[in-house]
Every structure is written in C-alpha cells, then in structure tokens.
Amino acid sequence: MLNHHTPDPDAVPVVLRGVSACLDQRPIIQDIDLTVAPGEFVALMGGNGSGKSTLVRTMTGLLPLSAGSLDLFGQPIEEFSQWQRIGLVPQRHGAGSGVPASVWEVVASGRLTHRRLLRPLTRADRAAIDEAISVVGLSARRSVGVATLSGGQQQRTLIARALASRPELLFLDEPTAGVDLPNQEVLAQTLELLSRRGVTIVLVAHELGSMEPLIDRSVVLRGGRVVYDGPPLADHEVHSPFLGEAHTHQHHPLPTTPPHVPRVVSPLDPDDHPIPDGAS
Amino acid sequence: MNDVIALFGLPFMQRALIAALFTGLAAPAVGTFLVQRRMALMGDGLGHVAVTGVAIGLVTGLAPTWTAVAAAVLGAIAIELIRERGNAGGDLALALLFYGGLAGGVFVTGIGAESTSRLQQYLFGSITSISSADVAVTVALALVLLALTLGLSPQLFAVAHDREFAQVSGLNVRAYNLLVAVLAAVTVTVAMRTVGLLLVSALMVVPVATAQQLTRSFRATLVAALGVGVLSAVGGLTLAAAASYRADVAPGAAIVLLSLLIFVATWPLGTWLRRRQRVLAPFVDPPPDDHLVTEGHPHEHGPDCGHRAVSHGDHVDYLHDGQRHAPHGEHYDQH
Numbered sequence: 250m251l252n253h254h255t256p257d258p259d260a261v262p263v264v265l266r267g268v269s270a271c272l273d274q275r276p277i278i279q280d281i282d283l284t285v286a287p288g289e290f291v292a293l294m295g296g297n298g299s300g301k302s303t304l305v306r307t308m309t310g311l312l313p314l315s316a317g318s319l320d321l322f323g324q325p326i327e328e329f330s331q332w333q334r335i336g337l338v339p340q341r342h343g344a345g346s347g348v349p350a351s352v353w354e355v356v357a358s359g360r361l362t363h364r365r366l367l368r369p370l371t372r373a374d375r376a377a378i379d380e381a382i383s384v385v386g387l388s389a390r391r392s393v394g395v396a397t398l399s400g401g402q403q404q405r406t407l408i409a410r411a412l413a414s415r416p417e418l419l420f421l422d423e424p425t426a427g428v429d430l431p432n433q434e435v436l437a438q439t440l441e442l443l444s445r446r447g448v449t450i451v452l453v454a455h456e457l458g459s460m461e462p463l464i465d466r467s468v469v470l471r472g473g474r475v476v477y478d479g480p481p482l483a484d485h486e487v488h489s490p491f492l493g494e495a496h497t498h499q500h501h502p503l504p505t506t507p508p509h510v511p512r513v514v515s516p517l518d519p520d521d522h523p524i525p526d527g528a529s
Numbered sequence: 530m531n532d533v534i535a536l537f538g539l540p541f542m543q544r545a546l547i548a549a550l551f552t553g554l555a556a557p558a559v560g561t562f563l564v565q566r567r568m569a570l571m572g573d574g575l576g577h578v579a580v581t582g583v584a585i586g587l588v589t590g591l592a593p594t595w596t597a598v599a600a601a602v603l604g605a606i607a608i609e610l611i612r613e614r615g616n617a618g619g620d621l622a623l624a625l626l627f628y629g630g631l632a633g634g635v636f637v638t639g640i641g642a643e644s645t646s647r648l649q650q651y652l653f654g655s656i657t658s659i660s661s662a663d664v665a666v667t668v669a670l671a672l673v674l675l676a677l678t679l680g681l682s683p684q685l686f687a688v689a690h691d692r693e694f695a696q697v698s699g700l701n702v703r704a705y706n707l708l709v710a711v712l713a714a715v716t717v718t719v720a721m722r723t724v725g726l727l728l729v730s731a732l733m734v735v736p737v738a739t740a741q742q743l744t745r746s747f748r749a750t751l752v753a754a755l756g757v758g759v760l761s762a763v764g765g766l767t768l769a770a771a772a773s774y775r776a777d778v779a780p781g782a783a784i785v786l787l788s789l790l791i792f793v794a795t796w797p798l799g800t801w802l803r804r805r806q807r808v809l810a811p812f813v814d815p816p817p818d819d820h821l822v823t824e825g826h827p828h829e830h831g832p833d834c835g836h837r838a839v840s841h842g843d844h845v846d847y848l849h850d851g852q853r854h855a856p857h858g859e860h861y862d863q864h
C-alpha cells in the first residue's frame with residue numbers, strides 16, 4: 250500500500266512556489282512562495298479568512314493546487330509518498346464519531362503509516378503510541394473514551410495521534426483555539442520538546458500566547474497573500490492593520506518635507522493661525 | 530421447551546439457525562463502521578435498492594440473491610459518489626435511493642406479472658424456507674464480510690474517524706469508503722433472507738447502539754455488537770419457533786424486536802456506567818511526561834561503542850547525535 254522511497258534526510262521539508270488554491274472556484278490563497286527549512290518552527294498567522302488554514306490544507310495535499318508547485322521533502326506533492334514523515338493536527342471538529350473510541354485507539358490510528366496491511370501492531374508501534382500519549386500527559390486516561398474528555402484534552406489526543414508516527418514535519422491547525430491556559434501550557438511544552446528534537450513545525454494560529462517564545466519565524470497572511478515573512482512577531486504586531494503595508498520597510502524622511510508647523514484649524518475660521526512658540 | 534428442542538432437530542430449522550448465527554455476526558460487524566461514520570440508515574437505503582434487484586431476479590428468472598447483490602452494490606457506489614462530490618448530503622443521497630429502490634421493485638414486479646407475495650419473502654425474510662444452497666452462500670459471504678471488516682479495522686476506523694487525517698497518513702480514503710459501501714450492500718443481501726430487506730438495517734445498527742452504551746473503546750463496541758447480534762438473531766429465531774405452536778410469529782420481526790428489547794434493557798446499565806466513570810475520572814491530569822524513548826537503535830551503548838560517556842546522576846549517558854542517551858530497560862531514554 251505504501252510506496253517507500255529512500256528518504257533523503259537533508260531534503261527541505263516544504264517548498265512552495267507561486268502557489269494558489271481555490272475553494273468552490275473562489276481563489277483563497279494566491280501566489281504564495283514559502284520555504285520551510287529543516288528544524289524550523291514557523292508560525293503561520295493572520296485573521297479569520299486570511300487563508301492560513303487553506304494554506305495548511307494545501308501543504309498537506311488535502312486541497313489541490315490551482316497554480317504553482319509544492320515539494321515536500323524534495324518530492325512534488327503529486328508523487329509524494331513519504332507520508333510517515335508528516336504529521337497533521339487538524340482543527341478539532343465538533344461532530345466526532347458515532348461509536349466510542351478510546352484515547353489509545355485514536356492515537357494508534359496515527360501509527361498506520363508505519364504499519365503493513367493485515368499485520369498486528371509491533372512492539373515498536375506500541376512503544377511509539379504509548380510515548381505519544383505520555384508526552385501529552387494523557388497516560389492516566391489512555392483507555393477513556395475521547396468523547397468524554399474536555400476540549401483541551403481532545404486537542405492533546407489529536408496531537409498525540411500526529412506524534413505516534415514520529416513525524417519530521419508537523420502541521421498544527423489552530424491547536425490553541427478554544428483551549429484553556431493549562432492545556433495551552435502542555436501544548437507549548439510538547440512543541441518545545443519536539444522542536445528540540447529537530448522536528449520541523451508549521452503552526453497555524455490566530456494568537457500565539459504561550460508559544461510565542463518558541464517560534465523562529467512568523468509568516469503573516471492577509472487576503473490570501475503573504476504580507477510578512479521574517480523574524481517572530483508579537484501577537485499585537487501581527488494584527489496591526491499596517492503590517493505588510495508600511496512597517497516592513499525602513500522609514501526615511503522625504504527630502505522635500507516642509508518643516509512641521511503646528512496650526513490651529515477651525516472650520517469657523519477661514520484663515521489658520523500658527524500656534525506661537527511656547528503656547529500649548 | 531421439549532417442543533422447541535424437537536423443532537431444532539428438523540433440518541429446515543437447523544439451516545435457519547446457521548443462517549441466523551452468521552447473519553447475526555456479519556450485520557453488526559459492518560454496521561459498526563456505518564454507525565461510526567454516522568450513516569446508520571445506509572443499510573436501510575441499500576435494502577430498498579435491493580428490492581429492485583430482487584424484483585428483476587424474480588421477473589427474469591435469474592437468482593434473486595445475486596441480482597439483489599448487484600443492485601445494492603451499484604446503489605452503494607452511487608451513494609458514496611454523491612456523498613464524495615458533495616452535491617447532496619449523505620442523508621439526501623440515501624433518501625433518493627430509498628424511494629427509487631422500493632418504487633422500482635414494486636413496479637418491476639407488477640410489469641413482470643409476478644405476485645407480490647414472492648417479493649414479500651424478501652421484504653420481511655423467510656428464514657425457515659431457506660435452502661441448503663442459500664445457507665452455503667450466506668455463510669460464505671458472512672465469512673468474507675467478517676474477515677474484511679476485522680482484518681482492515683485499523684484502516685476502516687481511521688478513515689471513518691477522521692477522513693483528512695487518514696488521507697495525510699497516505700491511506701486511499703476513497704477506496705476504503707467504497708469498500709465500506711460495498712460491504713454494506715453485501716450485508717444487506719446476506720441478511721435479506723433472515724430478517725428481510727425492510728428490517729435488515731435494524732440488525733446492522735441496533736446491536737451497535739446497544740453495545741456503545743456499555744463500552745468506551747471502538748474494539749469493545751465492535752466485539753459487543755457481534756455478541757448482541759448473535760444473541761438477537763439466534764434468540765429471536767428460537768422465540769419465534771417456541772411461539773409457533775400457538776401463534777404465527779415471523780422470525781424476522783422477532784429477531785428485530787428482541788434486539789430492541791436488549792437495547793432497552795441495557796439502557797439503565799449504560800446510564801449507571803457513564804455516571805460511575807464521571808465520578809471515578811481523575812479531577813486533575815498528571816503533568817506530562819517528558820520521558821522520551823529514542824527511535825530504533827542500531828547498537829547498544831557501552832564503554833566500547835565510540836560515543837562519549839557522560840556521568841549523569843546515578844547513571845551514565847552516551848552522547849549520540851547531539852542527544853544524551855541513557856540505557857533504560859530495552860530502550861534508551863533521551864534527555
């Protein structure tokens with residue numbers, strides 16, 4: 250079932266060139282160039298509707314490209330087969346499954362990329378699943394039904410599921426949305442650990458919160474285009490309306506700028522009068 | 530009681546018993562995956578489509594079992610394709626086939642001047658008139674269904690639980706979805722003679738609904754559903770046989786009513802179990818463990834392994850690829 254290519258350990262995890270993607274024939278992201286280096290922790294930020302989730306869905310092959318090219322680990326997405334190198338933590342969906350599933354079972358489903366058809370779990374599989382559950386701090390709840398967990402714990406289960414395949418490149422789509430502070434802390438600790446181990450991380454977030462100190466680079470999307478790509482930004486800078494328009498370049502005073510003279514302007518007075526020095 | 534035992538000495542009852550046993554196993558096995566993807570009524574829709582297949586079989590003189598399989602499989606693929614393209618919701622796709630299938634069946638039977646009483650055997654089941662050849666087909670198909678659903682359960686679980694995650698795991702989601710649809714279609718025709726096409730969905734879904742009241746994991750639900758399925762099918766047949774001395778009890782209806790009775794009986798137990806779980810659940814999670822286990826290790830660290838040894842508290846770490854590896858049982862911890 251799985252087509253194993255010889256993995257190139259030094260291949261660049263993500264290279265996007267001029268990528269556009271559509272939803273229902275409506276362009277959502279346009280002309281995106283983005284390269285993610287091995288071991289890098291990139292925060293993909295932007296407001297609602299900026300296209301950040303669509304970009305992640307495109308980068309994981311869930312959404313077809315309408316233009317441009319995408320390489321994962323040096324392989325074009327159309328031929329990509331090294332899925333065991335990729336982990337995805339999707340946005341938590343409310344509906345869930347119609348049949349109970351335990352934490353262990355959900356996390357075990359993340360190990361499928363390493364398993365052959367009709368073969369039982371090996372000891373290495375079980376060790377990886379147990380480790381993933383323990384890293385997110387859910388060992389005590391491994392046999393509990395996922396539906397009975399809190400939102401934060403369900404999110405941690407999804408993270409453990411992505412970790413069970415021991416990915417080299419991890420995508421997280423808004424993992425902190427609707428998650429309380431203690432759970433965000435656990436998430437930040439987990440990502441710090443993975444980052445230290447050399448895992449490349451692409452994190453989609455509206456706000457970084459406790460993950461702010463971990464990131465290496467911020468990429469900000471607005472209207473489906475990259476408006477900022479550079480050193481980490483604080484949350485308030487990301488949502489500044491001027492980002493990408495005025496503040497990514499150095500300001501220089503224009504040589505012809507006239508000396509600034511404060512004036513009182515009143516609609517009642519057709520002539521404006523300079524304020525005398527020392528007034529105000 | 531002795532009358533019932535005597536009844537089971539008769540060959541036609543033995544055939545019925547075997548058919549009930551295997552239908553009771555196969556229907557909930559496939560039903561679990563339908564319920565998991567919230568398509569509990571899929572069996573019903575396919576049952577209706579199979580009515581057209583049976584009618585075509587009756588009119589053309591072909592074996593109705595196989596024309597029913599063909600119609601149900603085509604219907605299943607149609608439902609899956611409609612669902613996939615997102616033109617109509619899964620429930621709407623089912624509704625279209627529901628009515629088309631039933632109307633088509635009655636229409637074809639009428640055109641072929643067949644009596645509706647023959648069609649009725651398939652609509653409500655006729656387990657006591659099942660032939661040896663029918664039993665052999667039922668057992669063979671049920672075994673194939675069980676082998677596929679149990680053997681592929683990790684993949685089928687992953688695809689139904691989170692389609693997109695399964696896709697990013699490299700699974701062929703479309704193929705697995707079509708497989709479940711085809712398995713459901715075959716199940717409908719297997720259970721057709723036992724409980725009838727109009728009640729087939731009950732045997733696929735009710736045991737799962739019963740099981741999930743008592744379970745917390747998918748595997749336990751699947752196994753318990755098989756148990757409830759067998760209990761309902763064999764028990765319902767036995768009850769119908771026992772009652773047959775006094776009244777005309779249809780085995781198909783008895784099987785479905787018994788499965789519903791088991792569901793109602795387990796309800797209070799399920800409520801009590803859920804309450805108990807809430808009380809017993811730890812209030813605060815223990816802190817996460819950063820005890821990391823390294824990937825498969827080509828060699829054992831030791832004084833001669835070539836990696837630098839560093840004393841670390843009560844043990845020795847070996848520096849390996851920028852990480853400190855500490856022997857711990859059969860693996861190495863990373864710190």
